Amino acid sequence: xxxxxxxxxxxxxxxxxxxxxxxxxxxxxxxxxxxxxxxxxxxxxxxxxxxxxxxxxxxxxxxxxxxxxxxxxxxxxxxxxxxxxxxxxxxxxxxxxxxxxxxxxxxxxxxxxxxxxxxxxxxxxxxxxxxxxxxxxxxxxxx
Amino acid sequence: xxxxxxxxxxxxxxxxxxxxxxxxxxxxxxxxxxxxxxxxxxxxxxxxxxxxxxxxxxxxxxxxxxxxxxxxxxxxxxxxxxxxxxxxxxxxxxxxxxxxxxxxxxxxxxxxxxxxxxxxxxxxxxxxxxxxxxxxxxxxxxx
Numbered sequence: 419x420x421x422x423x424x425x426x427x428x429x430x431x432x433x434x435x436x437x438x439x440x441x442x443x444x445x446x447x448x449x450x451x452x453x454x455x456x457x458x459x460x461x462x463x464x465x466x467x468x469x470x471x472x473x474x475x476x477x478x479x480x481x482x483x484x485x486x487x488x489x490x491x492x493x494x495x496x497x498x499x500x501x502x503x504x505x506x507x508x509x510x511x512x513x514x515x516x517x518x519x520x521x522x523x524x525x526x527x528x529x530x531x532x533x534x535x536x537x538x539x540x541x542x543x544x545x546x547x548x549x550x551x552x553x554x555x556x557x558x559x560x561x
Numbered sequence: 562x563x564x565x566x567x568x569x570x571x572x573x574x575x576x577x578x579x580x581x582x583x584x585x586x587x588x589x590x591x592x593x594x595x596x597x598x599x600x601x602x603x604x605x606x607x608x609x610x611x612x613x614x615x616x617x618x619x620x621x622x623x624x625x626x627x628x629x630x631x632x633x634x635x636x637x638x639x640x641x642x643x644x645x646x647x648x649x650x651x652x653x654x655x656x657x658x659x660x661x662x663x664x665x666x667x668x669x670x671x672x673x674x675x676x677x678x679x680x681x682x683x684x685x686x687x688x689x690x691x692x693x694x695x696x697x698x699x700x701x702x703x704x
Contacts, residue, residue: 419587419588420587420588420589420609420610421610422609422610422612422617423566423569423609423610423617426566426569426645426691428689428691430689436689439688439689442662443659443662443664443688444562444563444647444659445562445563446563466563466565466566466647467563467564467565467566467612467613467614467648468612468613468614469565469610469611469612469613469614469617470610470611470612471610471611471612474565474566474612474617495638496690497689497690497691498685498689498690498691499642499645499690499691502569502642504587504609505610516586516587519585519586521586542641545582545586546571546573546579546582546640546641547639547640547641547642548569548571548640548641548642
């Protein structure tokens, strides 16, 4: 079902500072910046690698307000890994298969993710404490 | 510097239960099981994808004892993402470059990781709360 580790989603207090850190320390390159009002985040995607199943990224997330999912995460646990996104070919089909295994979905239907992807989150209580995201990349961005 | 997201390291209370979950829910396959006494873990590597820079895995970690790094992590935060491993071509060279950027290393020299890799951890206080591992795969395992 999984085609790739699409991204590691990392919550941070200062997006620009963390971008500069990942660029200078690890040599990663920003390929996209977005504000996702629905998810309450300002974010950047930094390219790590290309693979048979698509590309892999580090996703840096800064909350737009303290009263957002990422804002509450930062208040509770501090900066760190917020979620893991895995690439799938068909997010709706994957959601159906996973729900059929008894795993609760955070999203009832796919929603908009980074760089035009269709995404859905699985409930971390049913996935061993790992907030897990399914990512179907758009067909025209090289995935 | 980074060739791939080598693995997502996930701490769990029951390795066999979590392997069964990742196999049945997400269709991943175990490619290696090891006990690493030095790190105090029983672990499994589940293959996710192959890429230009090597393969990507989910690494499931169960502590051998409560008084280990992963055991303490579980007691403090519960099950979830413990660290992120990135592939590098030369772990010793990467350590030198990263230390030169002012990031503290947990390991003074490379040590043994999963599946014959040479690894080193960076200090999470200097990497935005993300315990970050450098992974140099052995030359003969298809990486």
